[in-house]
Amino acid sequence: MILPPAAVGVLGGGQLGMYFVRAARDLGYETWVLDPGEGSPAGRIADHHLVAAYDDREALDRMGRACAAVTTEFENVPADALDHLAAVTVVAPGSGSVRVCQDRIAEKTFLRDHGLAHAPFAVVEGGEDAAALPEELFPGILKSARLGYDGRGQASVATPDDLAAAHAEIGGVPAVLEQRLALDTELSVVLARDPDGAMEAFAPVENRHTAGILDTSTVPARVPAALQDEATDLARRVAEALGHVGTLGVELFVCDGRLLVNEIAPRPHNSGHPTLDCCAVDQFEQQLRALCGLPLADPSAHSAAVMVNLLGDLWLDEGRVREPDWAALLAVPGARLHLYGKAEARPGRKMGHVTVVAPEPEAAADGAARARRAVGLPPAPG
CATH class of the missing domain: 3.30.470.20 (ATP-grasp fold, B domain)
Incomplete structure (x- = not known):
């Protein structure tokens, strides 16, 4: 067990990191935040705020030396940063879990490979023959593989003829096409x-x-x-x-x-x-x-x-x-x-x-x- 008053850190300074810092401080831990925003909610209440990019090796090394354990508040932190920290301190979740969750292609493939029920999908890398995709996927929703959240990076696709325009709308990035489902x-x-x-x-x-x-x-x-x-x-x-x-x-x-x-x-x-x-x-x-x-x-x-x-x-x-x-x-x-x-x-x-x-x-x-x-x-x- 890692007990207070040890130091714990979080990558990310938003509200999720803020509430983690509050929980840690309430239990008597010293708190560190690494986030590039000077006025971030978590950084403002932590004992130490490292204002740096998530892949800044010098900042990561400083956090790793200071903290007995480090977590993350969101999945879009570079998984390599977690690997770097894991060489010197306890990190949870590990990079393997984060890598799956930060990429929809990896996530959907993980669900399929582990027999976990999910919506029908296909990977869209760019230049696919839309007519060759499974008919059941239309109408569907095209979702960017990375950095999409709160409805961002998504476009509706009514028919195969709409796929190219929808893919251009989300920036032509790797994506998944999911069948549009009628939800209870x-x-x-x-x-x-x-x-x-x-x-x-x-x-x-x-x-x-x-x-x-x-x-x-x-x-x-x-x-x-x-x-x-x-x-x-x-x-x-x-x-x-x-x-x-x-x-x-x-x-x-x-x-x-x-x-x-x-x-x-x-x-x-x-x-x-x-x-x-x-x-x-x-x-x-x-x-x-x-x-x-x-x-x-x-x-x-x-x-x-x-x-x-x-x-x-x-x-x-x-x-x-x-x-x-x-x-x-x-x-x-x-x-x-x-x-x-x-x-x-x-x-x-x-x-x-x-x-x-x-x-x-x-x-x-x-x-x-x-x-x-x-x-x-x-x-x-x-």
């Missing part, structure tokens, strides 16, 4: 796995998106208990196959009652934010516990919860920046406001979230609807 709903499972393979999973979360960006997460998910158990088992199988150590988010589609893995996040997940308020332990403390070899905590929920993402659009009014009516929002019973401290509000940028907790799911849903109205958000997507 979307779920996610966030779990933690320790170095010995022990796992603890939070209850499955039901998610709603707007324009490809997560809008609302509901705990407990409004699906049958048997389907929740199946989702948890599928997420555990993913973690085991990856050999993942740390917190893991697994996004799932429900299609005609059948579960399919959509994407894997080798770190805490946006849909896991309700754990900050509705569980005895949150996803970030579990990340820390797994990294340091501490016993994983009981992830049971003590309340129902609905989380609503607060995007930069909320601050923007006809080109002017305005502060939302936090007084009205905080007057909603059970509302817990989380602002990330980002300096600039931009459309689609995650600036914070509000979670409404209540003893019963109906009360949490009613409170979330009131919170949306309080700050002028439209009703939740159906």
Whole structure:
């Protein structure tokens, strides 16, 4: 075990890194952040902030010497940086898990090779004969292999004749073409796995998106208990196959009652934010516990919860920046406001979230609807 007051580090200075730093500081660890942004949310609250690129060997060496263990807040950190750090300190998750999750071609191939249910897909490198692709993939969604998130790097493809234009729209980069599916709903499972393979999973979360960006997460998910158990088992199988150590988010589609893995996040997940308020332990403390070899905590929920993402659009009014009516929002019973401290509000940028907790799911849903109205958000997507 790596015990406080040892130093722990995180690659990435966004809100996920910020909550990891908070969890580590609460338990008495010294904290380090490596992130190129001087005003990053995590860097501002850490004991030490290395303002450097993720592949800066000098900065990596300094972090490796100082920290007993290092993790990452997102999958797009160079996997080679994790390998470099692993030569001198404990690193979790390892580069193998991150390499799979940071490239959709690798991710879909991993799911296929391990018999994990997923949407039909084909690799599109460029110059393919669209007519030779499986007919079942149309209509489909073309997704860039790397650096695509929150709906970015994606284009709809109605017929084979549309493939070339769609590929040009996403920059002509390597991609996967996935069959467009009729979804019953979307779920996610966030779990933690320790170095010995022990796992603890939070209850499955039901998610709603707007324009490809997560809008609302509901705990407990409004699906049958048997389907929740199946989702948890599928997420555990993913973690085991990856050999993942740390917190893991697994996004799932429900299609005609059948579960399919959509994407894997080798770190805490946006849909896991309700754990900050509705569980005895949150996803970030579990990340820390797994990294340091501490016993994983009981992830049971003590309340129902609905989380609503607060995007930069909320601050923007006809080109002017305005502060939302936090007084009205905080007057909603059970509302817990989380602002990330980002300096600039931009459309689609995650600036914070509000979670409404209540003893019963109906009360949490009613409170979330009131919170949306309080700050002028439209009703939740159906």
